[in-house]
Amino acid sequence: MTIVGWSQIAIVLAxxxxxxxxLSKYIVKVMAGERTLLSPVLLPxxxxxxxxxxxxxxxxxxxYVYTLAMIAFSVASFVTLYGLQRLQNMLPLNPQGFDPVAPxxxxxxxxxxxxxxxxxxxxxxxxxxxxTQMLGLTTHNFxxxxxxxxxxxxxxxxxxxxxxxxxxxxxxDLTRGSLYILLPISIIGALLLxxxxxxQTLLGSFDATTLEGxxxxxxxxxxxxxxxxxxxxxxxxxFFNANSAxxxxxxxxxxxxxxxxxxxxxxxxxxxxxxxxxxxxxQGRAVLIAMAILLVAGVLVTYWAETAGNPxxxxxxVDPSQGNMEGKEVRFGQALTSxxxxxxxxxxxxxxxxxxxxxxxxxGLAPLxxxxxxxxxxxxxxxxxxxFLIVAIIAVFxxxxxxxxxxxxxxxxxxxxxxxxxxxxxLIYPLIVLGFSGASVLLQTALDSLGNSGPHGLSEIIYxxxxxxxxxxxxxxxxxxxxxWFNTTLGLAMLLGRFAYVVPVLAxxxxxxxxxxxxxxxxxxxxxxxxxxxxxxxxIVILYLLQYFPALALGPVVxxxxxxxxxxx
Amino acid sequence: MLGGAIPNGLLTAFxxxxxxxKGGRVMLDLIYIxxxxxxxxxxxxxxxxxxRL
Numbered sequence: 001m002t003i004v005g006w007s008q009i010a011i012v013l014a015x016x017x018x019x020x021x022x023l024s025k026y027i028v029k030v031m032a033g034e035r036t037l038l039s040p041v042l043l044p045x046x047x048x049x050x051x052x053x054x055x056x057x058x059x060x061x062x063x064y065v066y067t068l069a070m071i072a073f074s075v076a077s078f079v080t081l082y083g084l085q086r087l088q089n090m091l092p093l094n095p096q097g098f099d100p101v102a103p104x105x106x107x108x109x110x111x112x113x114x115x116x117x118x119x120x121x122x123x124x125x126x127x128x129x130x131x132t133q134m135l136g137l138t139t140h141n142f143x144x145x146x147x148x149x150x151x152x153x154x155x156x157x158x159x160x161x162x163x164x165x166x167x168x169x170x171x172x173d174l175t176r177g178s179l180y181i182l183l184p185i186s187i188i189g190a191l192l193l194x195x196x197x198x199x200q201t202l203l204g205s206f207d208a209t210t211l212e213g214x215x216x217x218x219x220x221x222x223x224x225x226x227x228x229x230x231x232x233x234x235x236x237x238x239f240f241n242a243n244s245a246x247x248x249x250x251x252x253x254x255x256x257x258x259x260x261x262x263x264x265x266x267x268x269x270x271x272x273x274x275x276x277x278x279x280x281x282x283q284g285r286a287v288l289i290a291m292a293i294l295l296v297a298g299v300l301v302t303y304w305a306e307t308a309g310n311p312x313x314x315x316x317x318v319d320p321s322q323g324n325m326e327g328k329e330v331r332f333g334q335a336l337t338s339x340x341x342x343x344x345x346x347x348x349x350x351x352x353x354x355x356x357x358x359x360x361x362x363x364g365l366a367p368l369x370x371x372x373x374x375x376x377x378x379x380x381x382x383x384x385x386x387x388f389l390i391v392a393i394i395a396v397f398x399x400x401x402x403x404x405x406x407x408x409x410x411x412x413x414x415x416x417x418x419x420x421x422x423x424x425x426x427l428i429y430p431l432i433v434l435g436f437s438g439a440s441v442l443l444q445t446a447l448d449s450l451g452n453s454g455p456h457g458l459s460e461i462i463y464x465x466x467x468x469x470x471x472x473x474x475x476x477x478x479x480x481x482x483x484x485w486f487n488t489t490l491g492l493a494m495l496l497g498r499f500a501y502v503v504p505v506l507a508x509x510x511x512x513x514x515x516x517x518x519x520x521x522x523x524x525x526x527x528x529x530x531x532x533x534x535x536x537x538x539x540i541v542i543l544y545l546l547q548y549f550p551a552l553a554l555g556p557v558v559x560x561x562x563x564x565x566x567x568x569x
Numbered sequence: 570m571l572g573g574a575i576p577n578g579l580l581t582a583f584x585x586x587x588x589x590x591k592g593g594r595v596m597l598d599l600i601y602i603x604x605x606x607x608x609x610x611x612x613x614x615x616x617x618x619x620x621r622l
Contacts (some may be wrong), residue, residue, distance in 0.1 A: 107601035499612040507619035
């Protein structure tokens with residue numbers, strides 16, 4: 001680790017924080033339907049969508065109707081995206097003449113993009129037509145993120161309102177999130193990426209002659225537009241299989257900083273927006289500080305482990321001064337790579353600038369733990385906020401148990417029903433990850449997909465299910481997921497990870513919205529100070545580290561000790 | 570015994586699916602669309618259960 005490296009990390013995080021403050025004010029205005037700077041241009045567009053779809057923007061929904069609207073939208077999205085892939089050979093904008101995507105892969109990809117996961121069991125440059133990339137995948141990069149933001153704000157409204165029967169309107173949230181927040185930043189960001197050298201064209205590919213005289217086909221396409229929303233919407237699905245490690249998707253350190261900034265800025269701003277929306281910025285600040293501590297701790301572990309290097313490579317004569325550079329891009333270096341790896345798994349982005357499979361065992365442990373915890377510090381667009389608020393509810397419940405008072409959070413009493421719903425959400429994750437991972441290690445067809453044996457192979461399987469379940473989408477890269485078993489089970493993990501989690505969250509929103517807001521009293525547990533921040537982190541450690549400790553011990557931890565004793569996998 | 574029986578049963582089902590794939594892709598399309606649609610739609614039932622909790 002070096003001072004220069006930490007300075008690079010600090011600069012990116014400072015840029016994120018600086019942009020998040022004004023963006024949080026803007027998000028609050030947009031989600032409340034107030035007039036903004038962009039209203040003169042976007043309001044007519046927004047209203048035309050409502051007229052076309054027959055939506056009454058003034059009519060709010062109960063939490064149950066909001067959930068049904070989200071489910072209806074997801075069903076329609078799934079069917080259209082599946083159909084688009086299966087029929088791409090008959091549709092326009094397919095300059096390379098790609099065949100239809102195989103059914104199991106089309107299922108996996110459709111689920112992947114409607115759930116904001118963007119797990120990719122395919123190489124985009126050799127599988128998807130431009131139409132599939134632009135109309136199918138990129139569109140869902142916007143709407144799946146906007147849906148997440150809407151659901152988070154349904155929960156925020158539940159906290160900020162008193163005795164309310166409604167939590168917002170799903171269609172309005174979806175439209176405003178896409179149109180006012182994600183689209184304008186994407187346009188500016190895509191132009192900056194083009195300036196940085198990212199291609200943006202409708203051409204399919206061109207042939208180049210290499211220095212040895214061989215012919216090489218180089219794929220190009222509408223990359224900058226997909227790249228920016230890939231990060232901004234915490235989606236992560238790259239144009240190329242190599243994702244942001246590819247020199248076209250992420251040509252240099254400048255574009256890397258833009259991409260790293262983009263994947264953090266909306267989730268961080270959403271947390272501050274939460275504080276503003278509930279009328280006490282300190283509430284958002286406390287949550288953000290807890291998130292920041294966990295994020296920086298992850299960066300510290302990965303950066304330290306990767307710069308410490310791999311003693312087995314040093315023994316082979318590899319220069320140890322740069323640490324473990326296997327699977328990394330020299331143009332990014334250790335610090336920015338470590339930050340990206342941890343940030344992409346702390347949010348639900350899943351884009352990668354390096355192959356996480358090549359990290360040292362402990363270097364890969366931090367991203368893996370982020371995934372196992374559900375990518376909630378600061379999390380995906382919207383998803384991180386509602387995920388962390390679930391932890392906050394459990395934290396105040398634990399505090400209430402300790403002092404013997406009925407817990408309350410932001411003036412709302414947290415009773416048995418709320419805690420049950422929070423636990424439904426929290427327990428679905430280990431059920432899916434450990435259940436599917438356990439089934440996979442017993443199946444020869446699943447084991448045949450592994451690139452490595454032993455504890456590293458186990459890490460590859462756990463990582464895949466943790467990544468899909470948390471709707472992250474990054475891969476450990478050693479696992480061939482494009483098989484009927486993994487396409488189907490990873491697809492199921494994505495579906496359950498998104499919907500089985502968010503359904504109790506929205507039910508919780510309905511329950512909290514209906515409660516009266518009680519004023520703070522002398523017995524109210526303060527949720528703005530360091531004690532609450534510590535409690536939040538403590539609850540996360542208890543919840544997630546203990547849930548997954550056996551799996552982590554058998555995977556990266558034992559692999560670390562075996563590496564030190566000279567064994568590799 | 571049960572721990573092995575369930576994955577082995579799934580493996581057999583997937584082998585059959587792979588063989589089926591060669592002959593009937595449209596049928597396979599319908600199966601995958603049904604899995605996705607039914608599972609997401611089932612969440613409506615889950616939402617109702619959560620509401621009544």
